[in-house]
Amino acid sequence: MTVYQLDAAMVRDAVTAARPDSPDDEEAVSSAFARAAWSVLCEPGDGVAGDVVAACGADRALSLLLERADPQRWLDAGGGRLDVGAAEVAAGIERWSPRLSARGVVSALTSAARLGARLVLPGDAAWPSGADDLGRHAPLALWVRGRLAALEPPGGSVAVVGSRDSTAYGEHMAIEIAGGLGDRGFSVVSGAAYGIDAAAHRAALAVKRTTVAFVAGGVDRAYPAGHRDLLTRIAAYGAVVAELPCGASPTRWRFLQRNRLIAACSQAVVVVEAGRRSGSLNTAGHAAALGRPLGAVPGPATSALSAGCHRLLREYDAACVTSADEVAELALGRLPTEQPTLLEGMADDPDAVRVLDALSPRSARAADELARRTGLAPRTVAATLGLLALGGRVRESATGWVRA
Incomplete structure (x- = not known):
């Protein structure tokens, strides 16, 4: 017997190694393998992939791709639930086909298992509910190194982000806010970059609280390389999370898409220090688009590294926050409505x-x-x-x- 043109026993072994506590019946194994495959086939945030998987099911969509089915068969399989047309499906097939390798999916699953990472799928108890707010751009699967419970912490979570080229002032504020949030029972979410992200993670670790790092490559890739030990500690007290499988390299596009997960999987987003063109403003844009409360820490009027925060305060109705108490109030308060999005014009095509x-x-x-x-x-x-x-x-x- 074969599954997706592979020996069924091989598929079952690979899936159960990455999902040891999940059902191992044929349907569950086939669906999990298909979800893992889609994380290999498409780039993060691929809305067409999100549509076809939602309408057809991950396993049926993967079968159609393996069969080289024409776009009309995809539309028929969707039963009228697809929000895209034949042209968009055809373009998607062109994107996904060059990466089509069933054995590559087996390799991704076994690599994760060797690392101790787990494949988490929508519907799992550990799945972060906030990710579903991304709709057709939601992740199709997540690869997690660390504690699965960290993805949906009982005390809630707050994203603390900012510039890689941080100042002593910015790092001080990040440490005060992140450490204070940890003391108040919040999980601290960030992106494991140099500067403000690292300060926020370290502050949460210092008070022995949960912290989660969303990374732009595979969970086996220490990026930046200087944070190998930090990422190991994050995995011990929280989780390192990726949308891409082990072995995937971070790229600028993937960093921008990673930012949407930081915003979606947090109750609020706080920008501690950011220049006018900082990537943190992209995260803030996603937070505003998702209706997450958005805060910004003010800095010296003469500091270029606070220009982005001041812009958020002046033009985008971000709340001015200067302490962990104020951030906690922001996260627990009423959600803002109709905040303008920063996504337009913030990046190249x-x-x-x-x-x-x-x-x-x-x-x-x-x-x-x-x-x-x-x-x-x-x-x-x-x-x-x-x-x-x-x-x-x-x-x-x-x-x-x-x-x-």
């Missing part, structure tokens, strides 16, 4: 970001290789390369494309 991430300034890469690395359809890659070339951001050599 997403396709361009992904293509640029996949390019090297030295080694030429062919368009097919870029399609595999980015998860974009080959024709989308070709069109994006043309636009980037017009802008002087990439150039074509005899052997492929390089970043200018």
Whole structure:
């Protein structure tokens, strides 16, 4: 007997190794394998993948992809529940097909099991309910290293984020706020980056409270490398969480998509210190779009690293917070309504970001290789390369494309 063209026993062993406490009947194993496969096939936040999995089921959608089914069969399988048309499904098939490798999914599951990581799926007791607020852009699965209970802590959670190039003032405020939140029973959520993120995680660890790090690559990748020990400690007292399987590398696009999980899986988001173009403002934008309470810590008027916080306070109705007590009030208070989103205009075109991430300034890469690395359809890659070339951001050599 085979499952997805693989030996059924191999599939069962791989799934149960990454989900040891979950049902091991044929239907549950097949569904879990399919969810793991979709985390390999598509980039984080792929709305078309979210639609087809919601409408058809993860296992049926994976079968359609393996069968090379035409878009109309996908629409028929969705039974009228798909919110996308044939053209969007066809584009999705082009994106996902270059990564189609059943044995690659088995490898992802066994790698996670060797690390002690677990595959968590929607409907599991450990699944963070806030992630569902992302709708069609919600994660299809999560890979977790650490304590599964940390994903849905009984005391609630608050995201504390900010600049990588933090000042002593910013780190002091992050430590005071995160440590105080831990003392008040909150879990501290952040992104494990240098600067404010690291200060927030360390403060929670110092008071022996739960902290959760959402990372942009696989949970087996220590990024940044200097935080290997910190990530190990986070896994011991909380959890390191990724939307991508083990082995996946962080890229700029994946950092931006990771930010939506930080916002969604928290009761409130606080930006401690951020420049005018800080990635933390992207997290704040997701918080505003999701209706999460948003706070910002004011800084010196002359500090460029507080310019982003001041913008949040001035233009986006963020609450001014200066202590753990004020942040706790923000998290427990009434949710703000109709906050403007910061997502528009905060980053480059997403396709361009992904293509640029996949390019090297030295080694030429062919368009097919870029399609595999980015998860974009080959024709989308070709069109994006043309636009980037017009802008002087990439150039074509005899052997492929390089970043200018």
